[in-house]
Amino acid sequence: MAKEKQTFEQAMEKLDRIVERIESGQTGLAESIAEYEQGVKLIKQCRTILDAAEKKIQLLARGENGELVGDGELEEQT
Numbered sequence: 001m002a003k004e005k006q007t008f009e010q011a012m013e014k015l016d017r018i019v020e021r022i023e024s025g026q027t028g029l030a031e032s033i034a035e036y037e038q039g040v041k042l043i044k045q046c047r048t049i050l051d052a053a054e055k056k057i058q059l060l061a062r063g064e065n066g067e068l069v070g071d072g073e074l075e076e077q078t
Contacts, residue, residue, distance in 0.1 A: 008049045015042045
C-alpha cells in the first residue's frame, strides 16, 4: 500500500509534537534519537514542499519577457 503524502501543515504539526516530546524529556535516549530521525525527514519534506511552492510562484510571477516581475509590475502588465 502506497504511503499517502501529507501536507506541509500536517508535517509541521508532527514536527512540533516531536520537538515537544524531546524537549519535555518524555522519551528515553533511544526513542529521542528515533524521534529526531523522524524530525529530520519531516524537515526535508517541508523544504521540498516549500521549494516546489516557490518555483510555482516564480512561474506565475513571470512577465511576458520571461523575467520575474517585481511588486506592482504584474498588475501593470495585465
